[in-house]
Amino acid sequence: MNAVFYLLPVALLLSGTFLLLYLFAVRQGQFDDLDDPPLRMLDDD
Amino acid sequence: MTAHGTQPKTRACTWCGTEVEAGLAAGGGQQDLPIYCCSGCEAAALIVAGAGLDAYFERRELLPPRPSAGAVAGWDHIPRVALAGGLVQAQLHVDGLRCAACTWVTERVVLDSPGVVEAHVSYGTGAARIVWDPAQGDLLEALSRVQRLGYRPRAVDVAGTGDRDLLLRLGVAAFATSNVMMIVAALYLGWLGGMTGPYQVLFRWVVLILSTPVALYSAAPFFRGAVEGLKVRLLHMDLPIAIAVAAIYGQGLVATLRGEDAWLDSMTMLVTLLLAGRVLEQRGRRRAAEAAQALAGQAPTTARRLTGSGTGTGTGTGMGTGVEEVSVDLLAVGDRLTVASGEDLAADGVVTAGKGLMQVAMLTGESEPIEVGPGRSVVAGAVLVSGDIQVEVQAPASESLLARMADMLRDAASRPPLPTAADRLAPWFVAFTLLTAAAALIGWGLAVDLSTAARVAVSVLVVACPCALALSAPLTAHAGLGAAARRGLLLRSGDAVHRTALVDLVALDKTGTLTWGRPRVGQADDAVLRIAAGIERASVHPIARAIVAAAAARGIALPLGQDILETPGRGISGVVDGQRYHLGAGDAGVVVLTDASGVEVGQLHLTDQIRDDVRSAVAGLVGFGVGVALVTGDHPTVAQGIAAQAGISEVWAGQTPQDKAQWVADRRAQGHRVMFVGDGVNDGPALAEADVGIAMGHGAASSVLVADGILVGGRLSALRAGVVAARAAERATRRNIVRSVGYNVLAVTLALSGAINPLIAAVLMPLSSALVIGGALSVERRVRKELER
Numbered sequence: 048m049n050a051v052f053y054l055l056p057v058a059l060l061l062s063g064t065f066l067l068l069y070l071f072a073v074r075q076g077q078f079d080d081l082d083d084p085p086l087r088m089l090d091d092d
Numbered sequence: 093m094t095a096h097g098t099q100p101k102t103r104a105c106t107w108c109g110t111e112v113e114a115g116l117a118a119g120g121g122q123q124d125l126p127i128y129c130c131s132g133c134e135a136a137a138l139i140v141a142g143a144g145l146d147a148y149f150e151r152r153e154l155l156p157p158r159p160s161a162g163a164v165a166g167w168d169h170i171p172r173v174a175l176a177g178g179l180v181q182a183q184l185h186v187d188g189l190r191c192a193a194c195t196w197v198t199e200r201v202v203l204d205s206p207g208v209v210e211a212h213v214s215y216g217t218g219a220a221r222i223v224w225d226p227a228q229g230d231l232l233e234a235l236s237r238v239q240r241l242g243y244r245p246r247a248v249d250v251a252g253t254g255d256r257d258l259l260l261r262l263g264v265a266a267f268a269t270s271n272v273m274m275i276v277a278a279l280y281l282g283w284l285g286g287m288t289g290p291y292q293v294l295f296r297w298v299v300l301i302l303s304t305p306v307a308l309y310s311a312a313p314f315f316r317g318a319v320e321g322l323k324v325r326l327l328h329m330d331l332p333i334a335i336a337v338a339a340i341y342g343q344g345l346v347a348t349l350r351g352e353d354a355w356l357d358s359m360t361m362l363v364t365l366l367l368a369g370r371v372l373e374q375r376g377r378r379r380a381a382e383a384a385q386a387l388a389g390q391a392p393t394t395a396r397r398l399t400g401s402g403t404g405t406g407t408g409t410g411m412g413t414g415v416e417e418v419s420v421d422l423l424a425v426g427d428r429l430t431v432a433s434g435e436d437l438a439a440d441g442v443v444t445a446g447k448g449l450m451q452v453a454m455l456t457g458e459s460e461p462i463e464v465g466p467g468r469s470v471v472a473g474a475v476l477v478s479g480d481i482q483v484e485v486q487a488p489a490s491e492s493l494l495a496r497m498a499d500m501l502r503d504a505a506s507r508p509p510l511p512t513a514a515d516r517l518a519p520w521f522v523a524f525t526l527l528t529a530a531a532a533l534i535g536w537g538l539a540v541d542l543s544t545a546a547r548v549a550v551s552v553l554v555v556a557c558p559c560a561l562a563l564s565a566p567l568t569a570h571a572g573l574g575a576a577a578r579r580g581l582l583l584r585s586g587d588a589v590h591r592t593a594l595v596d597l598v599a600l601d602k603t604g605t606l607t608w609g610r611p612r613v614g615q616a617d618d619a620v621l622r623i624a625a626g627i628e629r630a631s632v633h634p635i636a637r638a639i640v641a642a643a644a645a646r647g648i649a650l651p652l653g654q655d656i657l658e659t660p661g662r663g664i665s666g667v668v669d670g671q672r673y674h675l676g677a678g679d680a681g682v683v684v685l686t687d688a689s690g691v692e693v694g695q696l697h698l699t700d701q702i703r704d705d706v707r708s709a710v711a712g713l714v715g716f717g718v719g720v721a722l723v724t725g726d727h728p729t730v731a732q733g734i735a736a737q738a739g740i741s742e743v744w745a746g747q748t749p750q751d752k753a754q755w756v757a758d759r760r761a762q763g764h765r766v767m768f769v770g771d772g773v774n775d776g777p778a779l780a781e782a783d784v785g786i787a788m789g790h791g792a793a794s795s796v797l798v799a800d801g802i803l804v805g806g807r808l809s810a811l812r813a814g815v816v817a818a819r820a821a822e823r824a825t826r827r828n829i830v831r832s833v834g835y836n837v838l839a840v841t842l843a844l845s846g847a848i849n850p851l852i853a854a855v856l857m858p859l860s861s862a863l864v865i866g867g868a869l870s871v872e873r874r875v876r877k878e879l880e881r
Contacts (some may be wrong), residue, residue, distance in 0.1 A: 055298060059298070
């Protein structure tokens with residue numbers, strides 16, 4: 048049960064990393080337009 | 093009629109696909125070479141080929157619009173933002189994109205322009221972002237290339253920064269909620285297993301730490317909304333939410349310090365759900381606002397001014413008769429402008445010289461171009477279809493009718509949404525919650541002791557939070573707006589959905605609403621049509637376009653008319669098959685083709701025809717008990733004829749705009765809920781008077797202004813689908829209000845009796861929200877079921 052004392056922070060750190068990635072993506076504008084990317088996936092530029 | 097011994101060999105124009113006779117076309121007609129119907133198409137294809145984008149021809153799914161020969165309107169007003177490294181960024185809008193390949197080729201062509209380092213064009217919205225190096229090139233060069241392809245760049249008022257702020261807050265809240273849920277699950281299970289001190293302390297502190305950014309950052313919009321509402325003495329849904337969040341977080345802070353149970357898990361969940369609802373609501377609203385703005389259009393941003401005229405302060409000097417191109421901002425009253433065929437007028441004024449035909453559909457919805465001559469007032473945004481005129485400016489461009497309308501539209505788009513049914517319940521909720529909490533405090537305080545009383549009072553504040561109710565309004569409105577929009581009816585707001593659901597009488601305007609609003613070729617001989625189309629193929633006049641479209645629809649190969657002479661008001665003549673023909677107006681709705689000696693060769697009948705799906709749309713509306721009436725300014729016999737074709741029995745003809753508005757007012761006084769559908773300036777009063785005003789997607793900007801919704805795509809069957817969707821959304825809203833109020837009454841009763849604890853709240857709250865979400869999700873399914881029946 049003592050494992051909780053270090054596993055909990057580790058778990059939060061891991062999920063926190065993903066939160067930061069998400070926040071970064073939003074700031075980059077990756078969620079501004081959700082309609083276009085599907086139409087572009089076959090563009091080979 | 094000249095006979096053609098053999099059918100000429102035809103090929104499709106490489107750019108726009110119009111059938112042309114080989115050998116006659118611009119650019120030569122040999123089998124393996126590209127062939128073009130006009131120089132505009134050839135120029136467009138050369139731009140694409142020059143940029144190495146030949147792949148465009150293989151990947152396009154829809155043919156592009158025919159490039160316009162119109163003057164390049166100024167794009168000076170597109171806002172530019174300086175970026176790091178000396179680069180400049182502009183955000184604008186491109187109209188006319190029809191398929192993914194259009195987007196692709198537009199983007200590539202812009203990228204290929206000198207100095208451009210980055211270009212992004214969105215197919216979904218037409219929004220474009222261009223970054224360039226001003227030292228090496230210019231935005232205007234890039235935009236004029238796009239224009240020459242046939243797509244139309246224009247400035248936008250709303251730059252698409254989107255809903256990033258809400259998404260950030262939602263992300264933080266969702267992260268906290270998911271982690272808090274795991275931890276509190278352990279805490280609640282710990283009640284059974286006898287969890288010992290250190291673990292409980294750890295878990296509670298972690299929950300508090302995770303909840304803090306949710307209460308202080310994610311929930312900030314609710315606090316702001318509540319405070320702003322209080323300032324203007326308006327209680328809306330944000331207030332009870334803010335009270336609940338503050339109560340729960342305050343209790344959580346104290347409880348964690350004292351080692352007691354907190355309700356923080358309910359709070360994080362609630363904030364997450366509410367923010368998700370807001371994101372959906374905002375996206376739907378923005379889409380409708382953008383559609384309205386696209387319709388409002390824009391006046392050009394430069395004008396050609398005669399130098400030495402008026403009081404202008406441009407760079408031109410001397411009293412010569414030269415022409416200078418100036419920004420519309422520099423135009424002053426008294427300046428004289430010269431406008432050539434195909435150009436837009438930049439400011440309101442009076443014609444001083446010349447004659448021509450002007451298209452004012454954007455302002456009035458009137459499809460027929462009007463003849464203008466000296467002394468006639470003209471307005472900014474009107475297009476000179478043919479001719480050549482000089483105009484004396486009578487008002488600065490910023491005060492033109494068009495500019496004022498654009499301003500009004502911008503105001504309308506930024507206005508906060510009207511209060512919803514849930515918002516109207518909010519004051520009651522606040523009063524109910526605070527009174528019950530006070531009663532609990534006093535009652536339990538007198539009966540037991542103060543600390544128990546405080547605990548019960550807090551639990552009342554917590555469970556009385558109208559989370560489900562607050563979530564219900566944006567979700568059902570979004571579901572209703574979405575279901576209607578997918579079928580062609582863009583409603584402006586959740587409130588418009590509510591009023592649409594109650595409609596029991598639909599009044600339709602005739603021209604442009606029930607009918608196409610533009611002439612279409614009815615009876616005509618193929619040979620006559622071929623010659624007429626050959627002469628008219630380069631003209632932008634609506635009748636010319638109707639003739640060319642009819643010829644294309646019948647699969648007639650278009651000859652290339654040569655030596656074309658267009659005389660405003662008198663018709664057009666040109667040489668086809670080596671012979672000169674003249675095309676001019678005959679009786680009403682008839683165009684007469686004559687040869688060089690004035691002998692009639694044939695006639696074309698042009699009529700404004702009824703839209704294809706009118707009959708089924710009317711039958712559908714009548715089918716579920718909605719009355720349909722035709723209310724038009726037209727002559728009774730014409731109106732009766734159209735009504736008979738459409739299956740409408742109630743006809744009101746000869747109505748002036750005031751009559752129409754009065755007609756609507758009378759019906760409303762009789763207790764009807766009226767929807768008025770129209771497209772012109774003359775429908776404005778009726779659109780504003782009706783419970784729901786619907787403007788046609790191609791209609792006048794002013795009708796769009798006062799309308800609650802826009803019929804896009806011109807399919808009247810969307811009206812029926814829209815009413816069905818609105819009714820389904822309305823039923824879902826009512827169901828949701830009953831469900832969420834029922835939950836609140838139950839929960840508060842439990843709380844008052846002291847029987848509720850954080851675990852029960854944590855189960856009840858999401859359960860009530862899930863019920864509401866389910867109700868909203870069912871709207872689309874119900875609409876589909878009803879429409880299939």
